[in-house]
Amino acid sequence: xxxxxxxxxxxxxxxxxxxxxxxxxxxxxxxxxxxxxxxxxxxxxxxxxxxxxxxxxxxxxxxxxxxxxxxxxxxxxxxxxxxxxxxxxxxxxxxxxxxxxxxxxxxxxxxxxxxxxxxxxxxxxxxxxxxxxxxxxxxxxxxxxxxxxxxxxxxxxxxxxxxxxxxxxxxxxxxxxxxxxxxxxxxxxxxxxxxxxxxxxxxxxxxxxxxxxxxxxxxxxxxxxxxxxxxxxxxxxxxxxxxxxxxxxxxxxxxxxxxxxxxxxxxxxxxxxxxxxxxxxxxxxxxxxxxxxxxxxxxxxxxxxxxxxxxxxxxxxxxxxxxxxxxxxxxxxxxxxxxxxxxxxxxxxxxxxxxxxxxxxxxxxxxxxxxxxxxxxxxxxxxxxxxxxxxxxxxxxxxxxxxxxxxxxxxxxxxxxxxxxxxxxxxxxxxxxxxxxxxxxxxxxxxxxxxxxxxxxxxxxxxxxxxxxxxxxxxxxxxxxxxxxxxxxxxxxxxxxxxxxxxxxxxxxxxxxxxxxxxxxxxxxxxxxxxxxxxxxxxxxxx
Numbered sequence: 001x002x003x004x005x006x007x008x009x010x011x012x013x014x015x016x017x018x019x020x021x022x023x024x025x026x027x028x029x030x031x032x033x034x035x036x037x038x039x040x041x042x043x044x045x046x047x048x049x050x051x052x053x054x055x056x057x058x059x060x061x062x063x064x065x066x067x068x069x070x071x072x073x074x075x076x077x078x079x080x081x082x083x084x085x086x087x088x089x090x091x092x093x094x095x096x097x098x099x100x101x102x103x104x105x106x107x108x109x110x111x112x113x114x115x116x117x118x119x120x121x122x123x124x125x126x127x128x129x130x131x132x133x134x135x136x137x138x139x140x141x142x143x144x145x146x147x148x149x150x151x152x153x154x155x156x157x158x159x160x161x162x163x164x165x166x167x168x169x170x171x172x173x174x175x176x177x178x179x180x181x182x183x184x185x186x187x188x189x190x191x192x193x194x195x196x197x198x199x200x201x202x203x204x205x206x207x208x209x210x211x212x213x214x215x216x217x218x219x220x221x222x223x224x225x226x227x228x229x230x231x232x233x234x235x236x237x238x239x240x241x242x243x244x245x246x247x248x249x250x251x252x253x254x255x256x257x258x259x260x261x262x263x264x265x266x267x268x269x270x271x272x273x274x275x276x277x278x279x280x281x282x283x284x285x286x287x288x289x290x291x292x293x294x295x296x297x298x299x300x301x302x303x304x305x306x307x308x309x310x311x312x313x314x315x316x317x318x319x320x321x322x323x324x325x326x327x328x329x330x331x332x333x334x335x336x337x338x339x340x341x342x343x344x345x346x347x348x349x350x351x352x353x354x355x356x357x358x359x360x361x362x363x364x365x366x367x368x369x370x371x372x373x374x375x376x377x378x379x380x381x382x383x384x385x386x387x388x389x390x391x392x393x394x395x396x397x398x399x400x401x402x403x404x405x406x407x408x409x410x411x412x413x414x415x416x417x418x419x420x421x422x423x424x425x426x427x428x429x430x431x432x433x434x435x436x437x438x439x440x441x442x443x444x445x446x447x448x449x450x451x452x453x454x455x456x457x458x459x460x461x462x463x464x465x466x467x468x469x470x471x472x473x474x475x476x477x478x479x480x481x482x483x484x485x486x487x488x489x490x491x492x493x494x495x496x497x498x499x500x501x502x503x504x505x506x507x508x509x510x511x512x513x514x515x516x517x518x519x520x521x522x523x524x525x526x527x528x529x530x531x532x533x534x535x536x537x538x539x540x541x542x543x
Contacts, residue, residue: 002270003269004267004268004269004270004271005271006267006271007266007267007268007269007270007271007281008266008267008280008281008284009266009267009284010263010264010266010267011263011265011266011267011273013263015267015271015273016146016261016263016273017084017145017146017147017260017261019084019260019261021047022045022046022047022084022085022147023046023084023085023088025046025047025052026046026051026052026053026085026088026089026149027052027053027088029046029047029049029052030049030052030054031049031050031052031054031055031177032048032049032050033048033049033050034170034174034177035055035058035059035169035170035173035174035177036170037152037161037166037167037169037170038507039160039367039368039370040142040150040152040160040368040369041138041140041150041151041152041153041160041166042055042059042150042151042152042170043141043144043148043149043150043151044148044149045085045147045148045149046085046147046149047147051085051089051148051149051150051151053088053092054177054181055151055173055177056089056092056093056151057092057093057095057096057184057186058173058174058176058177058181058184059093059151059169059173060092060093060096060097060137060184061096061100061172061173061176061183061184061185062168062169062170062172062173062176063076063137063153063169064096064097064100064102064185065172066165066168066169066172067102067135072133072134072135072155072156073132073133074103074125074126074129074132074133074134074135074156075103075104075105075125075132075134075199076097076102076103076104076105076134076135076136076137077104077105077106077118077121077122077125077134077135077136077137078090078093078094078097078104078105078106078113078118078136078137078138078139079106079107079112079113079114079115079117079118079136079137079138079139079203079235080112080113080138080139080140080235081112081113081114081138081139081140081234081235081301081302082112082233082234082235082237082258082260082301083140083141083144083146083148083149083150083260083301084146084147084260084261085141085147085148085149086139086140086141086149086150087110087139089139089149089151090139091189092186093137093139093151094106094189094192094193094198095186095187095188095189095192096184096185096186097192097197098186098187098191098192098195098197098198099184099185099186099187099192100185101197102197103197103198103199104197104198104199105121105199105200105201106198106199106200106201107200107201107202107203108200108201108202108203109200111203111204111238112234112235112237112238112258113138113203113235114234114235114236114239114299114302114303114304114407114408115138115140115142115152115235115302115303115304115404115405116303116304116392116402116404116405116406116407116408116409117203117207117239117303118136118137118138118154118404119136119154119158119159119402119403119404119406120158120207120210120401120402121134121136121203121206121207122134122135122136122154122156122157122158123158123377123400123401123402123403124206126156126158133156134156135153135154135155135156136153136154136158137151137152137153137154138152138154138302139151140152140235140301140302141301142300142301142302142304142305143274143275143276143277143300143301143305144274144275145272145273145274146260146261146262146273153165153166153169154404157373157374157377157403158373158377158400158402158403158404159369159370159372159373159376159377159403159404160368160369160370160373160404161370162370162373163370204238204239204242205242207239207408208239208242208243208246209246211243211247211408211409211412212247213395213396213397213401214393214394214395214396214401214409215409215412215413215416216331216396216416216419216420217247217249217412217416218247219416219419219420220247220249220412220415220416220419221247221248221249222419223418223419224250225249225250225294225295225415225418225419226250226252226292226293226294226295227249227250227251227252227293227294227295227296227297227415228251228252228254228286228289228290228292228293228295228296228297228309229251229252229253229254229296229297229298229299229411230253230254230255230283230285230286230296230297230298230299231253231255231256231298231299231303232255232262232265232275232277232282232298232299232300232301233255233257233258233259233262233264233265233275233301234275234299234300234301234302234303235301235302235303236299236303236407236408237253237256237258239303239408240253241253243408243412249415252292252293254285254286254289254296255285261273262275264285265282266281266282266283266284266285267281267282268281268282269281270446275300275301276300276305277297277298277299277300277305277306277307277389277407278305278307278314278317278388278389279307280313280314283298283307283309283314286298286307286309287309287313287314290309290310290311290313291311293309294415294418294424295308295309295310295414295415295418295424296308296309297309297411297414299407299408299411300407303406303407303408304390304404304405304406304407305388305389305390305405305407306320306389306390306391306407306410306411306414307389308320308411308414308425308426310424310425310426310427311424311426312424312426315425315426315429316442317387317388317389318347318348318350318351318387318442319348319350319425319426319429319433320389320410320414320425320429321343321347321348321351321385321387321391322348322350322351322354322429322433323417323425323426323428323429323433324383324385324391324393324410324413324414324417324425325341325351325354325355325383325385326354326428326432326433327413327417327420327421327425327428328382328383328393328413329341329358329360329382331420332382332394332396332398334396334397334398335382335394335398336379336398339360339379339380339381339382339394339398340360340361340362340363340375340380340381340382341355341358341360341361341362341363341381341382341383342362342363342364342365342371342372342375342381342383342384342385342484343362343363343364343365343384343385343386344364344365344366344367344368344371344385344386344387345364345365345366345367345479345482345483345484345489345493345503346367346387346444346493346503346505346514346516347385347386347387348387348440348442348518349440349499349500349501349518349520350433350437350438350440351385352364353436353437353438354433354437357436357437362484363375363381363384363484363485364482364483364484365482365484365485365487366482366487366488366489366490367386367388367489367490367505368386369384369386369390369392369404369405371384371482371484371485371487372384372392372403373403373404376392376393376394376400376402376403377400377403378400379394379398379399379400382394382398386405387444387516390405390407391405391406391410392404392405392406392409392410393409393410393413438499438520439520440499440500440518440519440520441518441519441520441521441522441523441525441526442516442517442518442519443517443526444514444515444516444517445514445515445516445517445530446507446512446513446514446515447512447513447515448511448512448513449506449507449511449512449513453506453513453538454506456537456538457490457491457492457504457505457506457513457537458490460480460491460492460537461480462478462479462480462492463478464492465478465492465494465536465537465540466536466540467532467536467540470494470496470502470528470529470532470533470536471496471500471525471528471529471532472528473496473497473498473500473529474496474497475494475495475496475497476495476496476497477494477495478492478493478494478495479492479493479494479495480492480493489503489505490505490506491503491504491505491506492504492505492537494533496529498520498521499520500517500518500519500520500521500525500529501517501518502515502516502517502518502529502530502533503515503516504516504533504534504537515530515533515534517529517530517533
C-alpha cells in the first residue's frame with residue numbers, strides 16, 4: 001500500500017469535486033454501465049455514467065414491482081445522506097414510488113437520515129403490523145468519495161437485501177433501462193410530495209428515545225463521560241445534539257459542517273477524500289483532539305460504521321469488536337446463553353478466542369452484513385460485526401434493535417464500557433485481552449485489481465493452491481466458502497498453524513483488491529505472509 005504524500009492533510013482546492021457538474025451529469029449523461037448491486041447496493045458516479053437518473057428510476061421501478069410480487073403493502077421508509085448525488089437520486093426515487101402508488105415515509109423537512117434509522121423504523125413498524133409489512137431504501141454510497149452515489153434496498157427484515165432479492169431487482173432494472181424505459185411510472189417531484197401516499201415524519205425523536213433500550217445511557221450520564229463526536233459531514237450530524245439533550249450527556253460535536261465537497265476531510269491513505277471512520281488518515285482531525293475528551297468517535301456518511309478514538313489514538317476496528325463482544329457477554333444478563341456471536345471471516349482471530357472462551361458459538365460468514373440479518377432478527381445472534389467497523393447487537397432485553405450496521409449504538413457502547421469499567425476499550429484490549437489470547441498484528445492491504453485477477457479469484461477452489469507452507473508455517477486449511485453458512489467467499493482464506501491467516505477478495509464496493517493478513521508473529525511475519533500469499537494465489541497456483 002503506497003501512502004499518498006498528502007494523506008491525513010486537507011485536500012487542495014484543485015482536488016475538490018465540481019458539484020454543479022456532478023449533479024448536472026446525473027440528469028444529462030446516458031448510463032455507461034448497468035445497475036450492479038455489490039455488498040451494499042448499487043454504487044457509481046454520474047460523471048463515469050454509472051450512477052445516473054435512469055439507473056435510479058429503473059431501480060426504483062424494479063423495487064415497486066418486487067414489492068408487488070411479494071405482497072409487501074406497508075410503507076417504504078426512505079432516507080438519504082449528505083453526498084451530492086443522494087438528494088437528486090432521492091427525488092427520482094420518490095417520483096417513481098409515488099407514480100406506482102407506493103406509500104412512502106420520509107424524514108420531515110428534508111432532513112438527512114442514517115442507515116440504522118431506516119432499519120429501526122422498518123422493524124418498529126413490522127413488529128406490530130404483520131399484515132402490512134414495511135421495507136426501506138437508503139440513498140447513500142456510505143464512506144465512498146464525494147463524487148459517488150449509492151442506492152440500497154432493505155426488505156421487511158430491516159437489513160441489507162440478500163443476493164436473491166438484489167439479483168431480481170438488478171436484472172429487472174437493467175431490462176427496464178435497456179429494453180423498456182416506458183415501464184417506469186413517475187410523477188413530477190412536487191406532485192409526488194403532495195400525493196396522499198407520501199408522508200413526512202420526525203425520524204429523530206423516536207430513534208433517540210429508544211437508544212436507552214440498547215445502551216446504558218444513564219450510566220454514561222452518571223459518570224459524566226466527556227465525549228467528542230465528528231459526524232464527518234454525514235447524515236448523523238443533526239442526531240447527536242438531541243441525543244445529548246435527551247440523556248444529559250457531555251457530548252461535543254466537533255464538526256457540524258455539511259458540504260458536498262467534504263472539503264473539511266483530511267485525505268485518506270491513497271489521496272482520496274473518503275469518509276472512512278476506520279482510517280487514521282481520514283480521522284486525523286478528531287485524533288488531534290483526543291486529549292480533550294475521555295473518549296471520542298466518528299461515523300461514516302450514513303452512520304452505519306464507527307471509529308473509536310481513545311487517548312492512545314484511533315482503535316483498530318478489530319480490537320474494538322473483540323472488546324465490545326467481551327464486554328457485552330459480561331454485561332447483558334438478559335441475553336440467552338445459547339445466542340451465537342457473528343463475525344465476517346476477514347475479522348480478527350482475537351474475536352474467535354474471546355467467543356470460544358465464553359463457551360459461545362461463533363458464526364463466521366463472508367463479507368457483507370446481510371449474512372447477520374436473520375440471526376439478529378430472530379434471536380439466534382447476539383452480535384454481528386465486520387472488520388470494516390460495522391456492527392449491531394441486540395437490545396438489553398434480547399430483542400432485535402437494528403438489522404443493519406449501527407454506528408450510534410456501537411459508539412455509545414464505547415462510552416458505556418468506559419463508564420462501567422473505568423477503562424477505555426483500548427486499555428481493556430491491551431491489559432486484558434492481549435495477555436489472555438495473544439497479540440495479533442492485523443492489517444489490510446488494498447491495491448488495484450485487474451480483470452485477470454478477478455477471474456482467478458472467482459475460479460479458485462481450495463485445491464487450486466499448490467503451497468503447503470507460507471512464511472515457514474504449515475497451511476492448516478484453505479477455504480473458498482465460509483464455515484458459518486457455507487456461502488462463497490468470493491476469494492480465498494488460508495489458515496496457518498500458529499493462528500495467523502490471510503484472505504484475498506475483490507472489493508464489493510470499489511474497483512480494488514483487498515488482501516487481509518493477521519500475524520501472531522508481529523509485523524515481520526505479516527510482511528512474509530502477505531508476499532507469499534499473493535504469489536501462491538496469482539503466480540504458483542495449480543493450473
